[in-house]
Amino acid sequence: MALPRFFACAYLLLLAASSALAAAPSSSVFLEDLTSPELAARIRAGVTTVLNPAPMRSDFDDRILDLTDVLIPNETEFVTLVNRRGFTEEKLRTMAPAELHRLCRAFDVPTIILTLATGVLVALPFLLLNRSLEVLAASTAALLLNLVPVFAVVSAVALLGEPLSVVTVGGGACILAGLTVLGISAVTAARRWQRLTGEGRAWVSSAPGPRLALAAAIYEVECSPGRTAEVGRTMAALPQVASVYLTAGTFDVVALVMAPGMSALSELLLDRLSVTPGISRVRSNIVTNWYSDVHWRLGAISTGQELSVRPGDTAREQPSERRTLQFDQEDRELYLALQHDGRARYVDLAEPLGTSEQLVKRRLDKLTRNGTLAFRTDFTRTDGGWPTQLVLWLLVPDDRLAEVAGEIARWRETRICASALGPANLLVKLQLHRLDDVEPLFARIRDTLPVATVADRRLVLRPVKSWGRLLDTEGRCTQVVPVDPWAPACDR
Numbered sequence: 001m002a003l004p005r006f007f008a009c010a011y012l013l014l015l016a017a018s019s020a021l022a023a024a025p026s027s028s029v030f031l032e033d034l035t036s037p038e039l040a041a042r043i044r045a046g047v048t049t050v051l052n053p054a055p056m057r058s059d060f061d062d063r064i065l066d067l068t069d070v071l072i073p074n075e076t077e078f079v080t081l082v083n084r085r086g087f088t089e090e091k092l093r094t095m096a097p098a099e100l101h102r103l104c105r106a107f108d109v110p111t112i113i114l115t116l117a118t119g120v121l122v123a124l125p126f127l128l129l130n131r132s133l134e135v136l137a138a139s140t141a142a143l144l145l146n147l148v149p150v151f152a153v154v155s156a157v158a159l160l161g162e163p164l165s166v167v168t169v170g171g172g173a174c175i176l177a178g179l180t181v182l183g184i185s186a187v188t189a190a191r192r193w194q195r196l197t198g199e200g201r202a203w204v205s206s207a208p209g210p211r212l213a214l215a216a217a218i219y220e221v222e223c224s225p226g227r228t229a230e231v232g233r234t235m236a237a238l239p240q241v242a243s244v245y246l247t248a249g250t251f252d253v254v255a256l257v258m259a260p261g262m263s264a265l266s267e268l269l270l271d272r273l274s275v276t277p278g279i280s281r282v283r284s285n286i287v288t289n290w291y292s293d294v295h296w297r298l299g300a301i302s303t304g305q306e307l308s309v310r311p312g313d314t315a316r317e318q319p320s321e322r323r324t325l326q327f328d329q330e331d332r333e334l335y336l337a338l339q340h341d342g343r344a345r346y347v348d349l350a351e352p353l354g355t356s357e358q359l360v361k362r363r364l365d366k367l368t369r370n371g372t373l374a375f376r377t378d379f380t381r382t383d384g385g386w387p388t389q390l391v392l393w394l395l396v397p398d399d400r401l402a403e404v405a406g407e408i409a410r411w412r413e414t415r416i417c418a419s420a421l422g423p424a425n426l427l428v429k430l431q432l433h434r435l436d437d438v439e440p441l442f443a444r445i446r447d448t449l450p451v452a453t454v455a456d457r458r459l460v461l462r463p464v465k466s467w468g469r470l471l472d473t474e475g476r477c478t479q480v481v482p483v484d485p486w487a488p489a490c491d492r
Contacts, residue, residue: 200477204342211371227278239484249458339482389460393424
């Protein structure tokens with residue numbers, strides 16, 4: 001009779017718990033082969049040495065105990081190590097705790113973990129393991145095995161007296177949240193993400209936080225016939241140009257341009273972009289306020305799943321409270337390093353920045369807390385089911401602008417929502433599942449936001465650059481041109 005799923009799951013949870021000591025954070029090296037030539041070199045390197053003397057050998061050298069920090073023998077191995085006439089496993093099981101402690105201290109090993117089990121208890125886990133893997137799908141077993149580090153932490157705290165840090169609790173919470181939301185193991189998720197990034201279909205990069213002081217403009221270009229793609233590529237190569245889209249409509253190219261202040265932005269618009277070959281007419285719209293951010297809702301997970309990984313939306317900052325803080329040179333260097341990979345490890349960031357992992361972590365924590373640094377995840381629109389992209393200009397009464405913009409910014413189709421100075425005062429860039437979703441979108445604007453008038457509408461024919469990523473005709477990332485608003489506007 002097949003083992004019930006409940007007991008199969010329960011066993012794998014116990015298996016995870018039994019692996020706790022092997023995953024204890026204080027352990028650095030596990031020695032299974034006592035004759036390994038690497039042993040002396042590793043010990044000299046100052047690592048913590050954990051000795052599991054299995055299988056016990058007749059030529060075991062007691063001097064190796066002098067180099068051991070943690071000794072983990074079972075009953076038989078412990079009796080052999082004691083090596084006293086008349087001392088048996090039966091006597092070991094009946095020893096008083098105080099006597100056993102004195103015997104362990106005689107080894108002069110800082111920590112001894114003695115594993116005691118009967119023959120049945122040794123054999124039963126292997127039987128249950130085989131039966132569990134027969135009953136459970138491999139994906140389910142992998143999910144439960146991801147709880148090994150969670151049980152490792154619990155066991156380390158309960159049995160070894162290890163301190164419980166905020167980072168440890170947070171890591172465990174992330175594991176549990178990931179299992180709940182995605183229904184796949186952490187290993188599977190990491191493997192899939194690696195494949196997506198390797199194929200240029202998804203990526204994470206740094207982005208300005210809501211408090212970082214920057215100036216921006218929506219730069220619209222009408223091109224000479226046959227030169228639209230050329231103009232788009234030329235503009236996309238500039239670090240101050242964050243995104244470039246080729247569009248059908250009044251203008252052929254729409255670009256998001258950023259600079260540290262109005263003086264630098266004016267220089268960029270007047271002296272650099274305006275002389276791009278192939279341009280016949282331009283219009284610059286200076287952004288006054290941002291209403292969208294980097295926290296998009298695509299509907300890929302349910303509301304319950306979303307709440308399980310995010311405690312709840314914090315109140316949005318008012319535009320008047322935004323963008324008052326500045327980056328120093330070290331902040332800027334960290335931001336630019338994260339443009340290539342927003343998930344880069346501290347150790348990978350520390351070396352090129354010429355600093356330590358601890359300082360990188362401390363600075364990153366400071367920038368994210370004070371609202372000057374954020375992160376955005378992006379993806380190939382066709383792969384994500386959003387192949388249609390629109391650029392809209394809305395005309396909204398000034399006294400209703402914040403209300404209308406705040407509402408549109410909450411729509412899951414919205415990627416950019418910003419007020420600007422121009423013929424129309426609200427730019428909205430949206431993504432849709434199908435082209436025939438356009439008319440229902442306009443009906444939604446008309447019915448729910450009657451004070452807003454659609455002044456201009458354009459279909460994105462091809463995205464050339466999306467926040468520092470150059471894209472091919474399929475929308476996949478081919479190269480990174482980091483978004484650097486602080487780069488010189490013109491060659492000196």
